[in-house]
Amino acid sequence: MYPKSRRAQTVFLDLFFAVGFFLLLIGLVLITSINLKYKSEQNMIKDDLEREAILISDMLVQGPGYPSSWESNRSVVETFGLAGIDHQIQFSKLLAFKRITDSDYNKSKQILGIENEDFFVQMRYKNGTILATTGNLMPQGHVVNMKRAVVYNNNEALLVLAIWRAELE
Amino acid sequence: MSRKGYVLTLDITIALMIVLGVLFLSAIIINNAQTGTFLEMQQVRLANDIITVLDERGTLQSLNSSLINSTIQEILPSTFDISMTIKTYDYDIGSQNFIYKNRTKVSGVTNETDRFIGQGKRTFVKFSGTGVANYSVLEYNVWVK
Numbered sequence: 001m002y003p004k005s006r007r008a009q010t011v012f013l014d015l016f017f018a019v020g021f022f023l024l025l026i027g028l029v030l031i032t033s034i035n036l037k038y039k040s041e042q043n044m045i046k047d048d049l050e051r052e053a054i055l056i057s058d059m060l061v062q063g064p065g066y067p068s069s070w071e072s073n074r075s076v077v078e079t080f081g082l083a084g085i086d087h088q089i090q091f092s093k094l095l096a097f098k099r100i101t102d103s104d105y106n107k108s109k110q111i112l113g114i115e116n117e118d119f120f121v122q123m124r125y126k127n128g129t130i131l132a133t134t135g136n137l138m139p140q141g142h143v144v145n146m147k148r149a150v151v152y153n154n155n156e157a158l159l160v161l162a163i164w165r166a167e168l169e
Numbered sequence: 170m171s172r173k174g175y176v177l178t179l180d181i182t183i184a185l186m187i188v189l190g191v192l193f194l195s196a197i198i199i200n201n202a203q204t205g206t207f208l209e210m211q212q213v214r215l216a217n218d219i220i221t222v223l224d225e226r227g228t229l230q231s232l233n234s235s236l237i238n239s240t241i242q243e244i245l246p247s248t249f250d251i252s253m254t255i256k257t258y259d260y261d262i263g264s265q266n267f268i269y270k271n272r273t274k275v276s277g278v279t280n281e282t283d284r285f286i287g288q289g290k291r292t293f294v295k296f297s298g299t300g301v302a303n304y305s306v307l308e309y310n311v312w313v314k
Contacts, residue, residue: 025185032192040199048209054214061218087221126243144212149218149244151225156244 009097046142049117049163053146057161060121061148062086063091071096080111082159089152089159094123101134103155108135114163122160123152131157141166208313213287216251216311219244220291229307230295232257234275241276252276253309260304270303287311 019116037094059065065081066120071092101108101121109115120135143164150159175202219241221230228240232255241251253275258267289309 022181022185025182025189029185029188029192031188032196036192036196036199039196043199050210054207054210057214085225087218087225144207147215147246149215149222153220154226156222156226157241158244 027097035086042142045165046144049142049144049165052114052117053144053161053163056119056163057146057148057159059112061089061150062162064090074100077111080108083150084134087150089123089150089157091153094152097121098132098134105136117163117165119161119163123150124158124160125152126156126158135162139164179307185217209285209287212249212285212311212313213289215245215287216287216309219251220253220289220307222308224291224293229255229293229305230286232295232305234273237273238276250276250313250314251296251311251313253307255304255305255307257303260301267304284312 008150057140060080060082063079063081063083065071065077066079067076068081068119070077070080071090077096077100081099082089082093084093097108106115109117109119112119117141119156120133120134120137120139123131125131139162141164143162146161146163148159148161150157172223220229222244223237223240226240229235231237237253245251255273255275257270257273259270260266261268287310289311291307291309293303293307
């Protein structure tokens with residue numbers, strides 16, 4: 001009776017440890033894979049943000065937008081562009097962009113193609129004097145900054161674009 | 170019976186450890202894959218912007234290395250550094266050849282080989298009252314300090 005019971009207990013303990021270790025490993029695999037999935041999703045969003053920041057800043061500093069004289073009739077704007085000539089920012093375009101964004105931020109986001117993100121744009125001279133700021137001024141989460149050197153009013157200036165998605169760490 | 174069970178448990182444990190190892194490796198690869206690319210693209214764009222601005226403002230055409238350097242330092246964010254070489258040529262109408270005139274070197278030097286160095290080239294002309302005074306080819310390197 002006694003040896004039989006002892007043997008059964010050993011097998012039970014063996015099984016208990018084996019199952020425990022197995023469950024621990026399964027748990028680790030699950031946690032790691034969930035963490036990996038989360039990280040890769042976050043990275044994909046960051047990649048998207050970075051790509052958008054590059055494309056939007058290119059669009060703003062390199063071209064006049066579409067139609068090219070959209071600033072004279074702001075309701076027809078399809079694509080923003082602040083440059084009369086490559087990298088030369090035009091005052092009238094900058095002002096029109098600021099007015100549209102200040103009055104209807106969501107419309108600006110829609111035209112820029114970033115409905116799910118937030119942004120702000122700032123133009124400043126190289127000495128730090130701010131010429132214009134527009135957009136959402138409360139960045140949060142992972143913010144992607146893009147600085148572009150431009151010419152404004154025949155002086156060197158910087159156009160700073162910040163873009164972010166609130167839920168991104 | 171008991172022995173067979175043990176072998177199976179060991180088998181599954183080894184398999185799971187391999188899966189865990191693969192997952193950890195993937196995590197490391199995913200983390201490392203992120204570093205750099207955006208910064209590199211930003212760095213190349215910034216350098217290209219600066220060269221465009223210098224060209225459009227006429228600063229490059231001065232071929233004055235201290236003026237070019239001081240203008241760059243005013244625009245370039247402090248985390249970056251840039252070096253450039255401008256080779257200037259005259260055009261000889263008779264022989265229809267470009268004749269090397271001089272070379273202007275601007276700004277920093279890096280001996281770092283383990284980091285990304287963005288490179289680019291731009292051609293520009295300098296006009297005089299009568300037409301094109303000379304042609305120049307600018308080559309630049311940009312890197313994170």
